[in-house]
Amino acid sequence: MxxxxxxxxxxxxxxxxxxxxxxxxxxxxxxxxxxxxxxxxxxxxxxxxxxxxxxxxxxxxxxxxxxxxxxxxxxxxxxxxxxxxxxxxxxxxxxxxxxxxxxxxxxxxxxxxxxxxxxxxxxxxxxxxxxxxxxxxxxxxxxxxxxxxxxxxxxxxxxxxxxxxxxxxxxxxxxxxxxxxxxxxxxxxxxxxxxxxxxxxxxxxxxxxxxxxxxxxxxxxxxxxxxxxxxxxxxxxxxxxxxxxxxxxxxxxxxGHAPFIVFDDADPVHAAKGAAAIKLLNTGQACIVPNRYFVHASLATEFLDVFTARIGRMRAGNGHQEGVTVGPLIDAASVDRMERQVGDAVQRGAKVLVGGERLTDGEFADGHFYAPTVLSEVTPDMTIYREETFGPVAPVIVFGDDDDVIAMANDTSYGLASYIYTTDIGRALRTCERLRFGMVGVNDINPTSAAAPFGGVKxxxxxxxxxxxxxxxxxxxxxxxxxx
Known part of the structure; x- marks a missing residue:
């Protein structure tokens, strides 16, 4: 050597x-x-x-x-x-x-x-x-x-x-x-x-x-x-x-602790594709990555089907390998955080739809890998609802009322990025005005550019x-x- x-x-x-x-x-x-x-x-x-x-x-x-x-x-x-x-x-x-x-x-x-x-x-x-x-x-x-x-x-x-x-x-x-x-x-x-x-x-x-x-x-x-x-x-x-x-x-x-809101008039397939792509950006290790996915009850089944399928198809591994879309977490402590947050959520009633485990076999043995994960039935009493995840775990919360979801989205001490999916421009503007975040992506998972101001509040x-x-x-x- x-x-x-x-x-x-x-x-x-x-x-x-x-x-x-x-x-x-x-x-x-x-x-x-x-x-x-x-x-x-x-x-x-x-x-x-x-x-x-x-x-x-x-x-x-x-x-x-x-x-x-x-x-x-x-x-x-x-x-x-x-x-x-x-x-x-x-x-x-x-x-x-x-x-x-x-x-x-x-x-x-x-x-x-x-x-x-x-x-x-x-x-x-x-x-x-x-x-x-x-x-x-x-x-x-x-x-x-x-x-x-x-x-x-x-x-x-x-x-x-x-x-x-x-x-x-x-x-x-x-x-x-x-x-x-x-x-x-x-x-x-x-x-x-x-x-x-x-x-x-x-x-x-x-x-x-x-x-x-x-x-x-x-x-x-x-x-x-x-x-x-x-x-x-x-x-x-x-x-x-x-x-x-x-x-x-x-x-x-x-x-950040970004909310991702899918309103009842959105295209659930389009929203789910965007949701999966942004969740695994940099293996979830980005401050603008959504930490809480709020999906209207009328779209929840279709959204989760597509979201879970796409997350499940993501291939983890060494980033130099062809076809790998999810790299390692930066260190062992990050993997421990994933295990702690998912374990707490499951103990409190959340369901693991895909993933939910540390990857340790074969090529993963000496690295810091956690399987891309989707959790459903997430509630506000769970750690993952409050704590920044900074990893490949996506908690999904079902909602029914616009005022309730905006209140839930704002119920955090963080205020960096936020995301909404809707086909109603009026609803989009009203929601942007009510969200207490420095950036809002409307049907857009990448509201960043060298030419655009980046930053948050709170x-x-x-x-x-x-x-x-x-x-x-x-x-x-x-x-x-x-x-x-």
Whole structure:
């Protein structure tokens, strides 16, 4: 067996290097537990050094014209597309998603680079009339400063470009800490940024085995002006608390508990096909994946027949294998969560229509697999009704009244994505207005794009990513009062 490679994964001030003390940690393939590489385990001192490098590079980078910053992002976009297959293959090995889905993510990640390459040139100010004849008001937008960014494992490339793209376009500098389970994807993205011409110190990468000290450093270091985080609500709360004490800007994209409502006038077959496709997006490991399926009683039988059949046909396995549509969960704890939620639901009266078990035989023996699952007769007293699943388990609840289902859909502390299926445009608009979620898909399971604002309300986060809103998260507004 060949020796597992070591990757110099600290990129500080334009230099790739190992950790100063030689510390490292392993990166494994979630489909089989195989160690694929070791990477540097940075310490707090190296996080501070990265922040210093970003701070030193800020003045020169922010002074570059929007057109210069834009051209670098355009080059990064081209390089990412040229290396799309290599990036997708690495993502499937490191994160587990099927290769086809990994290819889609790489294209999505590149979209953020080109979108914000264009938005860099559209950071417009304005003039405001004054009541005084000898005075003019000018509004300008300036980069907020050094950004501390933390990205998740479930979308290990696109979540980087969704943060770094607008930060660079705005004239900010960045220190990024990627997820501990997917640092190799981050390394390759930063190699692209380096090759595209991002100057030394403008982007810095620190891989760590223990993320907690990084969050503390980001929220307490006076050189960091903004923190951006995608991950769990629990960690987001801690970062928000720390940022609040030092009055730093913060944006958070956190958990979700999306409802999927099928009204009585919907096409149950069409709805079931969409429901199955979105449920197993990234093996259910996406914050926008539906966690509660509300189906009108008049359509329940036909919907469940199609939904269960399609979920049951999904093939789990190593994402590199032809025909695999469901990859592994990221770790053993995730599989344990599936078992706990399904076990609780069954104990309280839910029925398993398909799946409902950990996959352990043959090719699944050393990986983190759970069978795609559909539960019926789910009730509000079950854990799965309240707790984010983040896996391939779909709980179905039958309803009969529009007001009741909207109340049930809103009965959560989360507020990211939601979905409704109906052929009545009036009902669609009325429901959108009543749902307390940042995004609503109407007969649409993919209401996302680099050009569209992404984000939630309540425990699902603060701020928006993508679209025009995305770059303004990295800008401060300055007023100039000019006496003439």
């Amino acid at each position: 060949s020796e597992v490679p070591f990757v110099e994964s600290l990129f500080i001030g334009g230099t790739w290097r190992p950790a100063r003390d030689g510390a490292a940690f392993a990166v494994t393939d979630p489909s089989n537990g195989r160690e694929i590489a070791t990477v540097a385990a940075g310490a707090v001192d190296e996080v501070r050094e990265a922040i210093d490098a970003a701070h030193d590079a800020l003045e020169a980078w922010s002074a570059r014209t929007a057109y210069e910053r834009s051209e670098i992002l355009y080059r990064a976009h081209r390089l990412m597309l040229e290396r799309a297959e290599e990036l997708a293959t690495l993502m499937t090995t490191e994160q587990g998603k099927p290769l086809r889905a990994a290819r889609t993510e790489v294209r999505y990640a590149a979209d953020f680079l080109v979108w914000f390459a264009e938005e860099a040139k559209r950071v417009y100010g304005r003039t405001i009339p004054s009541a005084r004849a000898d005075q003019r008001f000018i509004v300008q937008h300036q980069p907020v400063g050094v950004v501390g960014a933390v990205t998740p494992w479930n979308y290990p490339i696109s979540m980087i470009t969704r943060k770094v793209g607008p930060a660079l376009a705005a004239g900010c500098t960045v220190v990024l800490k990627p997820a501990e389970t997917t640092p190799l994807c981050a390394v390759e993205v930063f190699r692209i940024l380096e090759e595209a011409g991002v100057p030394p110190g403008v982007v810095n990468l620190v891989t760590v085995a223990d993320p907690a000290p990084v969050g503390t450093e980001f929220t307490t270091n006076p050189k960091v002006a903004k923190v951006t985080f995608t991950g769990s609500t629990a960690v987001g709360r801690m970062l928000a608390e720390g940022a609040g004490r030092s009055l730093k800007r913060i944006s958070l994209e956190l958990g 425990d699902s986060g603060i701020g928006r990513e993508g679209a025009q809103e995305g770059i303004h998260e990295y800008l401060e507004t300055r007023l100039v009062g000019l006496s003439v």
